[in-house]
Amino acid sequence: QDLAPLNSDSEPDRIDWSQLDATFGPMPAPADGTKVGGVSKTLTNEYWRSLGEGYKSFADAHGVDVVYQAAQSEGDQLGQLSIAETLISQGFNALLFSPQTDANLIPALEKATAAGVPVVNVNDAVIPTVAHYVGNVQKDNGMRVAQWFIDTHPEGGKVAVIEGQAGVFAAGQRTAGFTETILAAGNFDVVASVPADWSRELAFNAAATILQQHPDLIGFYANNDGMALGVVEAVKSAGKADQTAVFGTDGISDAYAAVRAGDLTGTVDSFPVLTGEVAMEVALRLAAGQDLPRVVATPQALITKDNIETYATSDLSALRATLMAE
Amino acid sequence: MSKALTSLPLISRIRFRDAGTLVGLILIAIVFSFLSPSFLTLPNLVNILQQSSINACIALGMTLVIISGGIDLSVGPVAALSATLGAAMMVAGVPVPLAVLGAIATGVACGFFNGALIAWGGLQPFIVTLGGLSLYRALALIYTGGTPIFGLPGEFRAIANGTLLGLPGPVIAVGVLAFVAWVILTKTPLGEYLMAVGGNPEAARVAGVPVTLTKLSAYMISGGLASIASLILIGRLGAAEPTLGNLWELDAIAASAIGGASLMGGRGSIVGTLIGCVILGALRNGLTLLNVQAFYQLLATGIIIIVAMLIDRATSGK
Amino acid sequence: MSKALTSLPLISRIRFRDAGTLVGLILIAIVFSFLSPSFLTLPNLVNILQQSSINACIALGMTLVIISGGIDLSVGPVAALSATLGAAMMVAGVPVPLAVLGAIATGVACGFFNGALIAWGGLQPFIVTLGGLSLYRALALIYTGGTPIFGLPGEFRAIANGTLLGLPGPVIAVGVLAFVAWVILTKTPLGEYLMAVGGNPEAARVAGVPVTLTKLSAYMISGGLASIASLILIGRLGAAEPTLGNLWELDAIAASAIGGASLMGGRGSIVGTLIGCVILGALRNGLTLLNVQAFYQLLATGIIIIVAMLIDRATSGK
Amino acid sequence: MTSDPLARLHLTGVTKSYGPIQVLHGVSLRIAPGEVHGLLGENGAGKSTLLNVLCGVVTHDGGVIEVDGAPVQITRPKDAAAAGIAMIHQELQQVPELTVAQNIFLGASLRRGALFVDHREQERAARRILAALDPDIDVTAPIRDLRVAQRQIVEIAKALRSKARVIAMDEPTSSLTPKEFERLVEVIRVLTAQGVSVIYVSHKMDEVYRLCQNATILRDGRFVTRVAIPETPLPRVIEHMVGRELAHAHHRSFATDRVMMEVRDLTRGRAVQGADLTLHKGEVLGIAGLVGSGRTELLRLIAGVDAPDRGSVTIEGTAVSGANPRARIRAGLGLVPEERKRDGIIRHRPVTANIGLPAMDKFTRAGLIRKGLLHKRSQALMREVNLRPFDVTRPIGSFSGGNQQKAIIGRWLAAGTRIYLFDEPTRGIDVGAKAEIYDLIEKLASEGCGILVVSSELPEVIRLSDRVLVMCEGRISGSLSADQISEANIARHAIPAG
Numbered sequence A: 001q002d003l004a005p006l007n008s009d010s011e012p013d014r015i016d017w018s019q020l021d022a023t024f025g026p027m028p029a030p031a032d033g034t035k036v037g038g039v040s041k042t043l044t045n046e047y048w049r050s051l052g053e054g055y056k057s058f059a060d061a062h063g064v065d066v067v068y069q070a071a072q073s074e075g076d077q078l079g080q081l082s083i084a085e086t087l088i089s090q091g092f093n094a095l096l097f098s099p100q101t102d103a104n105l106i107p108a109l110e111k112a113t114a115a116g117v118p119v120v121n122v123n124d125a126v127i128p129t130v131a132h133y134v135g136n137v138q139k140d141n142g143m144r145v146a147q148w149f150i151d152t153h154p155e156g157g158k159v160a161v162i163e164g165q166a167g168v169f170a171a172g173q174r175t176a177g178f179t180e181t182i183l184a185a186g187n188f189d190v191v192a193s194v195p196a197d198w199s200r201e202l203a204f205n206a207a208a209t210i211l212q213q214h215p216d217l218i219g220f221y222a223n224n225d226g227m228a229l230g231v232v233e234a235v236k237s238a239g240k241a242d243q244t245a246v247f248g249t250d251g252i253s254d255a256y257a258a259v260r261a262g263d264l265t266g267t268v269d270s271f272p273v274l275t276g277e278v279a280m281e282v283a284l285r286l287a288a289g290q291d292l293p294r295v296v297a298t299p300q301a302l303i304t305k306d307n308i309e310t311y312a313t314s315d316l317s318a319l320r321a322t323l324m325a326e
Numbered sequence B, C: 001m002s003k004a005l006t007s008l009p010l011i012s013r014i015r016f017r018d019a020g021t022l023v024g025l026i027l028i029a030i031v032f033s034f035l036s037p038s039f040l041t042l043p044n045l046v047n048i049l050q051q052s053s054i055n056a057c058i059a060l061g062m063t064l065v066i067i068s069g070g071i072d073l074s075v076g077p078v079a080a081l082s083a084t085l086g087a088a089m090m091v092a093g094v095p096v097p098l099a100v101l102g103a104i105a106t107g108v109a110c111g112f113f114n115g116a117l118i119a120w121g122g123l124q125p126f127i128v129t130l131g132g133l134s135l136y137r138a139l140a141l142i143y144t145g146g147t148p149i150f151g152l153p154g155e156f157r158a159i160a161n162g163t164l165l166g167l168p169g170p171v172i173a174v175g176v177l178a179f180v181a182w183v184i185l186t187k188t189p190l191g192e193y194l195m196a197v198g199g200n201p202e203a204a205r206v207a208g209v210p211v212t213l214t215k216l217s218a219y220m221i222s223g224g225l226a227s228i229a230s231l232i233l234i235g236r237l238g239a240a241e242p243t244l245g246n247l248w249e250l251d252a253i254a255a256s257a258i259g260g261a262s263l264m265g266g267r268g269s270i271v272g273t274l275i276g277c278v279i280l281g282a283l284r285n286g287l288t289l290l291n292v293q294a295f296y297q298l299l300a301t302g303i304i305i306i307v308a309m310l311i312d313r314a315t316s317g318k
Numbered sequence D: 001m002t003s004d005p006l007a008r009l010h011l012t013g014v015t016k017s018y019g020p021i022q023v024l025h026g027v028s029l030r031i032a033p034g035e036v037h038g039l040l041g042e043n044g045a046g047k048s049t050l051l052n053v054l055c056g057v058v059t060h061d062g063g064v065i066e067v068d069g070a071p072v073q074i075t076r077p078k079d080a081a082a083a084g085i086a087m088i089h090q091e092l093q094q095v096p097e098l099t100v101a102q103n104i105f106l107g108a109s110l111r112r113g114a115l116f117v118d119h120r121e122q123e124r125a126a127r128r129i130l131a132a133l134d135p136d137i138d139v140t141a142p143i144r145d146l147r148v149a150q151r152q153i154v155e156i157a158k159a160l161r162s163k164a165r166v167i168a169m170d171e172p173t174s175s176l177t178p179k180e181f182e183r184l185v186e187v188i189r190v191l192t193a194q195g196v197s198v199i200y201v202s203h204k205m206d207e208v209y210r211l212c213q214n215a216t217i218l219r220d221g222r223f224v225t226r227v228a229i230p231e232t233p234l235p236r237v238i239e240h241m242v243g244r245e246l247a248h249a250h251h252r253s254f255a256t257d258r259v260m261m262e263v264r265d266l267t268r269g270r271a272v273q274g275a276d277l278t279l280h281k282g283e284v285l286g287i288a289g290l291v292g293s294g295r296t297e298l299l300r301l302i303a304g305v306d307a308p309d310r311g312s313v314t315i316e317g318t319a320v321s322g323a324n325p326r327a328r329i330r331a332g333l334g335l336v337p338e339e340r341k342r343d344g345i346i347r348h349r350p351v352t353a354n355i356g357l358p359a360m361d362k363f364t365r366a367g368l369i370r371k372g373l374l375h376k377r378s379q380a381l382m383r384e385v386n387l388r389p390f391d392v393t394r395p396i397g398s399f400s401g402g403n404q405q406k407a408i409i410g411r412w413l414a415a416g417t418r419i420y421l422f423d424e425p426t427r428g429i430d431v432g433a434k435a436e437i438y439d440l441i442e443k444l445a446s447e448g449c450g451i452l453v454v455s456s457e458l459p460e461v462i463r464l465s466d467r468v469l470v471m472c473e474g475r476i477s478g479s480l481s482a483d484q485i486s487e488a489n490i491a492r493h494a495i496p497a498g
């Protein structure tokens, strides 16, 4: 059957991760010798490594083998395609793809589908024809930060966005979520929205320039944590740490440390390890023949100094419990 | 008889040169086939060729440009721009052959723009095509608004996904293009002009070689091949993204250099470049088969590029 | 008197050459100051200098390498490797000066490795440093496991964040380094050797120039400057990432080329390169001030690189 | 000015400036069909520039060019070819990776159909052209594998390929031996008999007297006079060129018994096999031989530019080893290479930099170059050899070939070299400067330097040498002491037996 092009943020056929057990019963035990292959975007970013940890911890718990491969660098689209194609020919029971772009893994997806291997698209870029997607709602990410500003600064003010690489889905959605929400509040002004290509250095430079021009800026929203940490340094060296809030995205460990230290105001954690576990669970359920909704939404939460200890736990089941409770 | 004798050295010299690159490929193949049983199977070899075909298509044009003493860093963005334009035409209902021609014309036009700045403007190729790298990418992004174009017609995709005699369509297409490039380089005046312009521009000018036209042709061919590569890719992907073609220039330059092209110009070989592409393709394929972690893949890529050059240098003499 | 007369053309020629680049800078500055009132303010100009300083530091080494007829694509990864090693030492409690020396030594060692393959191995600079681009990046990633190193000592960070006479520490540091590079290039035998080796390596060898040592020095200086740039960066950011330095090589090459260095070797100027860096820095700063949308920033970057080269060419004559 | 119906080529009032420097001031030239016309003048007089104008390599600022009475516009090399003008360039203009045949037909390749180069036909034609010049050249070999002399012959062949009505030859024999010159004479005879006109530029006055009917003399870019060659005695011609008469000097010897350098069993492939030689203080040792006999290679081995397979070089009692020119230079040795453009000059750098290169330490204090000292010293040296134009700050590439040679020689004087290896020292040097260089060599000898001179000009070898070694097929085939030196004796050893 032909699937409608997927928009992971708005697809109606969706389920929240917390409802999986309730709706479809407990995980069926995987068959002996089940192998799952994962193709990640890159390993140079903690987010994707954590995702792999999630795959592995869940797979280990259920006696499943995982192979987790990544392109040599972010942006290496053809390299990732080669990796995916090479994996398919090795006979996996399910595949987890985190594509570099919306399209670069399509041939691999088609090959896998033809071979009857279920493919789960895990986060970030979205293959429009994919049958199963696991990940957070990107747009919601920016909306949460915008909401924080609306709540804490009822008087409004100037804010700026530091964007990721031009043309990347997640960057566009996060920025749009933030900008639309905060502008809808009426009394906020997005005075700058410029790209820093996921680079801490470029983010630092852009933030320094923006602060120079708008000394009364009340906050920055950065599309990922690396850039946010660069912005934090620029804010500190401009002596505006008290006035200017800085938000990141992803919830990497350095961001947690910076939130604790009071440098970073907050980050939208999308819980990569947990996401990895959920994705692996979805893959195994599919391999076992279950029929799941097209999108399984994974949790995210705005982490600030106030609530950080609730989420900063290495105990995954405790974290699961906390998030389930929300 | 004397003629046969005198023409022998040239042939054997050329073959000898490419043989150096071949030795590198064979060594890599031997190592991988020992480490992974699936490496030396027919489907995997076809797979390697298929995966190398896009890089090969780009590298053919790159080799001609490098021989002419230049470099083309803008191939990836040129590919993206022509792919998105071509795809938009197809989606808008333009007949496939016309859209394909349109895409190729776009690539050739970008190449013309590069070539014009270099040949007439007298600017350095590196910097012109570095500017082009940003420029064409920006045009592709602006044109598409940053979103991929989906829904390419099935008849178009069938070409890229078909097979002939067990070989995938892209491999055959690139094979034909390589043959054409080889003929151009070794059998036509343009090939001589490229060698002359790259080898000794002053001598070329004095001899009445149309230096400007020659440079223009090199960049236009490179642009055209970039758009053909992008068509192959979008045929396989079924979608055209404005971000496609990222880092293509580096792979293509690496393949040309491994294949014996000199970045000082005047030297290079189509056969060598093709072998270079397969070396890079086999490398990536073998490392994935062995499930080598990404960081170590990167390490291996770096080491093997250098080792391939060393082997090549050692076997091909000075 | 005759001496004054005969030496005049040379001086005016050099000044004239760099003046072309300066014209480009002034034009860009005029355009931006019309479009944004905050562009031509003192704090913003200092800001531009500060933001250009890292690229300038890299570009100094790049210029020397380019003059010697080579190219160094590996500067970014070399910076990442030395930054992460240096940061790890500091975090482990090694005294700051020692850790700084260690970082610089790492950069110089990487440069030595590049230089050795090029000078002794006879490989092409482009391809050696392309291999290095993967190799050093992989080493930095493997060493750190891919995670940034935080918690740099405050005394170290104070250097990068301090100011002297109203100028930020990095600007002063790079200014001093630029002066040293200028002296090396124009006043020392090494400078003469670099020009000779880049201009005609064979003739240089016959004339007794220590070609191997000269090339080695160029790459070692470039490696050392890359690590100094990375130290400035991590001092400012407070963290050393294994992914830092991405695409630094392109900015540095662009700056050198805009500043008049010829990628064929034998020609280039420190002053010109510095102006080139400020052009690129001003460009990025101005586009941010104007809040230009991402795609159009990319477009403007491409166009301005090309236009800067055209202005430069037009004003500096042939 | 009325056009002369008899003239094959008529130039009037040609001017040319490079930026502010005017190098041609209204030069005129007239050549009849079938005439060989000499174009004479000192280094830098503007001969090459004039020919380059004629061939569209540089565009002139003013003046008229008429071919067979019709004015022609020449702004590109193609225009010159269309007007039936071909040229042999002073600096070899070849593409190293292309074959001999491809180089000969570069820019005018023979086609098979409209699209393809007919390599076979080109090779056949190239072989036909080369048959008269040097049948040993392999037309399918890439140019980079050829020696200088062979490459110069290829350069000649390039000009002969087209059916030109005028062939401009800019020092076509600067690397050739008398034997090859004779072949060229034969070729020119055939051409002129067919009505082709030849402009012949050379500093070898005997050649000019063999070939030319008339000559035009330039000085400092100005037309001086036109002379009928056989009727005008050589001293008159030289006076027109140089502006003064040259004293005819005789050989003086300063040779001593003290050994400066010993070369034993030096061997590299087939090019040089078991060469032994001893050079004494104050001695000028000539090395003669045919083209390809291995003289250049021998000097390169001695200078450490190429690595020998075996053998030793001992300078002042100390053995030097390895292919390391720098170590030889420190030991007091210097090579003036044959192929100036490839092995000699750094084009974009000023004369001073080119001079200072080997002996930077002499011009350095506390790590910094003493530019003033280097400048003064360069000026002093260049005044001695009469550099034209006298501006040591100009890039060396903008000087005429002969003046570049003077700068390269000056480099070793500046370095305080004790052992000079001259490979074709006066190649491309005008008669006046030639005398100056001979004087210079003699002066160096008188100061106790040892000098090796490789030259294909026998009169030069005889004029300069205290002793002559003759090379043949890579071996030293004969050694002639002062009283044995003669053209006949040299030729006897130079020609391979059998």
Ligand SMILES: Nc1ncnc2c1ncn2[C@@H]1O[C@H](COP(=O)(O)OP(=O)(O)OP(=O)(O)O)[C@@H](O)[C@H]1O
Residues within 6 Å of the ligand: D018, D021, D023, D041, D042, D043, D044, D045, D046, D047, D048, D049, D050, D090, D388, D389, D397, D398, D399, D400, D401, D402, D403, D428, D430
């Ligand atoms: N590209 C250039 N730029 C500036 N000056 C130049 C250039 N080329 C030649 N000249 C000058 O033009 C003058 C004439 O040079 P030309 O090469 O024609 O001399 P020539 O008579 O051929 O000398 P030679 O016998 O040494 O070959 C010289 O003074 C030279 O320095």
Ligand SMILES: Nc1ncnc2c1ncn2[C@@H]1O[C@H](COP(=O)(O)OP(=O)(O)OP(=O)(O)O)[C@@H](O)[C@H]1O
Residues within 6 Å of the ligand: D144, D145, D146, D147, D148, D149, D150, D175, D270, D271, D272, D289, D290, D291, D292, D293, D294, D295, D296, D297, D298, D338, D456
């Ligand atoms: N580039 C080269 N490629 C191949 N063989 C060479 C090359 N250079 C020199 N040879 C060989 O070395 C021998 C000696 O050449 P060399 O140039 O030393 O002779 P020469 O006497 O100086 O003649 P010339 O007048 O041509 O300079 C030649 O016979 C040739 O076989």
Ligand SMILES: [Mg+2]
Residues within 6 Å of the ligand: D047, D048, D049, D090, D170, D400, D401
């Ligand atoms: Mg001349």
Ligand SMILES: [Mg+2]
Residues within 6 Å of the ligand: D295, D296, D297, D338, D423
């Ligand atoms: Mg010789």
